[in-house]
Amino acid sequence: xxxxxxxxxxxxxxxxxxxxxxxxxxxxxxxxxxxxxxxxxxxxxxxxxxxxxxxxxxxxxxxxxxxxxxxxxxxxxxxxxxxxxxxxxxxxxxxxxxxxxxxxxxxxxxxxxxx
Amino acid sequence: xxxxxxxxxxxxxxxxxxxxxxxxxxxxxxxxxxxxxxxxxxxxxxxxxxxxxxxxxxxxxxxxxxxxxxxxxxxxxxxxxxxxxxxxxxxxxxxxxxxxxxxxxxxxxxxx
Numbered sequence: 689x690x691x692x693x694x695x696x697x698x699x700x701x702x703x704x705x706x707x708x709x710x711x712x713x714x715x716x717x718x719x720x721x722x723x724x725x726x727x728x729x730x731x732x733x734x735x736x737x738x739x740x741x742x743x744x745x746x747x748x749x750x751x752x753x754x755x756x757x758x759x760x761x762x763x764x765x766x767x768x769x770x771x772x773x774x775x776x777x778x779x780x781x782x783x784x785x786x787x788x789x790x791x792x793x794x795x796x797x798x799x800x801x802x803x
Numbered sequence: 804x805x806x807x808x809x810x811x812x813x814x815x816x817x818x819x820x821x822x823x824x825x826x827x828x829x830x831x832x833x834x835x836x837x838x839x840x841x842x843x844x845x846x847x848x849x850x851x852x853x854x855x856x857x858x859x860x861x862x863x864x865x866x867x868x869x870x871x872x873x874x875x876x877x878x879x880x881x882x883x884x885x886x887x888x889x890x891x892x893x894x895x896x897x898x899x900x901x902x903x904x905x906x907x908x909x910x911x912x913x914x915x
Contacts, residue, residue: 797846
């Protein structure tokens with residue numbers, strides 16, 4: 689089944705404790721992205737990757753890191769989480785082809801709480 | 804990036820047609836218009852995409868006037884399961900290096 693998976697789905701942690709949220713897609717997509725969703729603010733893009741070893745900042749990259757060493761994986765790293773990073777996080781992927789605006793496939797989400 | 808403006812919320816009843824309009828006054832020549840649907844605690848799901856005139860698929864229609872400064876998502880005969888948030892996005896394509904910006908979306912409530 690074609691899908692985007694994220695782990696963990698739920699995480700409660702404390703300020704300053706490094707964490708990684710994994711994202712994996714099995715559709716051979718070139719484009720991957722991370723979003724956070726907060727009440728009243730909609731979805732905001734954190735980082736995106738056009739392909740392996742190519743990443744770029746989105747709207748709200750502060751406090752986050754990403755890497756794209758393999759095509760299928762795009763982990764989100766919080767080196768020193770803070771309470772303002774408490775949010776619902778979504779990973780997405782898309783097959784980049786041509787010039788049209790491609791359909792993105794979203795993962796199930798990771799609900800992160802930083803105490 | 805073209806900014807989009809949508810109504811914050813809409814109410815409808817089962818069986819009615821729902822039209823959600825999105826304004827994008829500064830849309831660029833190579834921008835496409837895409838709509839996503841999101842249920843609570845789930846990731847958004849692609850509904851439809853278009854460039855001009857009318858596009859129809861099995862779940863919705865998208866109407867885009869000649870000036871492309873707005874677009875209307877039309878959901879025929881909605882059911883309770885269509886209660887969700889609908890997002891309008893405008894952009895030139897992922898391989899153009901554009902960031903993807905979701906606005907606040909329109910919260911559609913379908914009542915029995």
